[in-house]
Amino acid sequence: MNDTPVVDGSLVALLRADLTAAGFTVDGVAERLGSVASDALHREQPLPALLATESSVTSVDDACGVLVRLFTLGRPVRASALGAALPSLGVDGAVRLGLVRLEGGRAGFAADRWAPPERDVVATCDLRPYGDDAHDWWVASDLSELVVGGPLRPDHVLGIGGASTTLASWTVRRPADRALDLGTGCGVQALHLTGHVGAIVATDISERALAYAGFNLALAASEGAGAVPDVRLLLGDLLDPVAGQQFSLVVSNPPFVITPRDEGVPLYEYRDGGRAGDTLVRSLVRQVGSVLEPGGVAQFLGNWEVTAGRTWRDVWGDWLDEQARDGVALDAWVIQRESQDPAEYAELWARDGGAQPGSEAHSMMYAAWLRDFASRGVEQVGFGVVTLQRPATDRATWRSLDEAHGPVAAPMGPAVDAGLRARTWLAEHSDDGVLDVAWSCAPDVTEERHGVPGAEDPSVILVRQGGGLGRVVRAGTLLAAYLGVADGDLTARAALDAIATVLGLDAAEVHAEVLPQVRDLVADGLLV
Numbered sequence: 173m174n175d176t177p178v179v180d181g182s183l184v185a186l187l188r189a190d191l192t193a194a195g196f197t198v199d200g201v202a203e204r205l206g207s208v209a210s211d212a213l214h215r216e217q218p219l220p221a222l223l224a225t226e227s228s229v230t231s232v233d234d235a236c237g238v239l240v241r242l243f244t245l246g247r248p249v250r251a252s253a254l255g256a257a258l259p260s261l262g263v264d265g266a267v268r269l270g271l272v273r274l275e276g277g278r279a280g281f282a283a284d285r286w287a288p289p290e291r292d293v294v295a296t297c298d299l300r301p302y303g304d305d306a307h308d309w310w311v312a313s314d315l316s317e318l319v320v321g322g323p324l325r326p327d328h329v330l331g332i333g334g335a336s337t338t339l340a341s342w343t344v345r346r347p348a349d350r351a352l353d354l355g356t357g358c359g360v361q362a363l364h365l366t367g368h369v370g371a372i373v374a375t376d377i378s379e380r381a382l383a384y385a386g387f388n389l390a391l392a393a394s395e396g397a398g399a400v401p402d403v404r405l406l407l408g409d410l411l412d413p414v415a416g417q418q419f420s421l422v423v424s425n426p427p428f429v430i431t432p433r434d435e436g437v438p439l440y441e442y443r444d445g446g447r448a449g450d451t452l453v454r455s456l457v458r459q460v461g462s463v464l465e466p467g468g469v470a471q472f473l474g475n476w477e478v479t480a481g482r483t484w485r486d487v488w489g490d491w492l493d494e495q496a497r498d499g500v501a502l503d504a505w506v507i508q509r510e511s512q513d514p515a516e517y518a519e520l521w522a523r524d525g526g527a528q529p530g531s532e533a534h535s536m537m538y539a540a541w542l543r544d545f546a547s548r549g550v551e552q553v554g555f556g557v558v559t560l561q562r563p564a565t566d567r568a569t570w571r572s573l574d575e576a577h578g579p580v581a582a583p584m585g586p587a588v589d590a591g592l593r594a595r596t597w598l599a600e601h602s603d604d605g606v607l608d609v610a611w612s613c614a615p616d617v618t619e620e621r622h623g624v625p626g627a628e629d630p631s632v633i634l635v636r637q638g639g640g641l642g643r644v645v646r647a648g649t650l651l652a653a654y655l656g657v658a659d660g661d662l663t664a665r666a667a668l669d670a671i672a673t674v675l676g677l678d679a680a681e682v683h684a685e686v687l688p689q690v691r692d693l694v695a696d697g698l699l700v
């Protein structure tokens with residue numbers, strides 16, 4: 173493939189060494205640009221960063237600035253500047269890796285003398301640092317919309333976006349033998365998996381995406397990067413390339429964007445899996461159990477259509493019933509993070525890919541989205557994070573369909589992991605089992621009491637979770653009294669019986685009111 177980077181082991185190792193020496197890391201770039209330009213760039217506003225790197229174009233002692241200007245901002249730099257920024261790879265090596273091309277030649281005055289024409293170097297892909305707490309990585313992808321300055325090619329390979337980092341944050345990072353990254357794109361989820369998984373399979377329907385993923389994984393794995401897991405890249409649709417295989421973890425930021433099948437609307441591979449409506453996400457739900465080993469977990473993002481007279485929980489109820497009927501029954505924890513009406517959704521996606529609001533192309537696409545939703549009677553589109561688990565033992569499955577629209581913990585994976593374990597424990601234990609545990613309030617739980625000024629008793633008691641899903645629960649008198657004594661010493665049964673005695677209530681009635689609330693708080697980690 174001549175328009176994607178090339179995996180040449182020795183050149184990739186030189187590139188890695190040069191990028192590291194240049195300080196072209198997440199922290200290094202933030203320091204070089206300063207907080208204002210960095211923050212603006214995160215908001216996709218390149219101007220402050222362009223101004224901050226103006227002098228880098230010709231500089232031979234500002235390696236980080238040169239690399240940011242060339243690879244992240246997509247502006248030409250002089251060949252001599254790039255040569256100084258990549259001293260071991262050299263400009264020639266960068267050309268051979270398919271990262272840059274040479275252009276033109278410009279004569280001019282330098283240091284008061286007439287200088288021979290010098291060539292510019294132009295990036296042919298976006299390359300930027302990325303990392304987690306333990307790793308410095310780099311991610312190459314196609315040049316962004318900001319640089320291309322017009323509509324993107326249909327097989328555009330996306331860099332790291334909000335959805336990528338959301339999935340990475342929510343992923344359960346237990347040590348695992350085998351994991352699948354479905355729709356790997358530039359390979360960002362696979363990079364994260366290298367930290368805790370022995371063998372990784374990354375699939376995509378796009379050969380160009382696999383070429384980028386291969387390059388990025390090679391860059392992460394090149395000499396000096398320490399031990400690396402075995403990664404296989406496979407081409408194909410959804411689960412086809414891994415049929416018959418089993419994984420402990422499947423992650424996917426799939427092309428879930430609902431896109432009208434309309435001539436004027438571009439079908440970008442990165443966001444639209446070539447199906448109508450939300451069919452792709454629904455298929456994934458139906459099929460993913462077939463590649464999960466017992467105890468295995470699948471996590472993905474998705475959109476779902478909600479038609480008139482239904483709720484998003486009705487939709488998921490149908491999808492999960494269908495899944496249990498057609499395949500291995502799975503536990504399901506779906507967290508709806510957002511819900512948009514058809515116009516909000518159309519506005520978001522008609523703009524994506526380069527069409528400017530107000531332009532004819534944008535209006536045409538906006539209308540196509542509205543017609544498409546209307547044709548199926550769609551009133552809302554939900555977005556959220558889906559976690560499915562294949563039970564490790566022969567037990568009934570559980571379902572948790574929750575909403576969390578506010579900020580959540582970052583990373584969220586540890587809370588998802590704890591939530592999976594808690595929900596599984598709850599599914600395996602009767603109410604008596606729950607009453608026999610001495611629960612305590614998690615350390616991040618606080619209580620707020622609100623009342624009319626001067627009133628002796630609060631009119632509202634809110635229990636607030638500091639981490640996890642950031643839940644806020646309104647507690648009645650009984651729950652508040654129980655949480656006040658839930659410190660791990662008394663079983664829930666003993667505590668609730670004592671509360672019933674003090675308040676002169678029937679113990680069975682107190683159990684009946686508080687137990688479902690205790691289960692709910694245990695599920696989300698407010699009681700541990």
Ligand SMILES: C[S@@+](CC[C@H](N)C(=O)[O-])C[C@H]1O[C@@H](n2cnc3c(N)ncnc32)[C@H](O)[C@@H]1O
Nearest residue numbers: 336355356357377378409410425427441442445
């Ligand atoms: C939104 S991008 C996600 C890229 C990357 N995993 C991330 O988290 O940023 C979706 C990827 O799915 C791929 N894709 C599209 N249709 C697919 C299909 N039917 N089967 C497998 N992958 C597909 C696209 O080529 C694209 O790379």
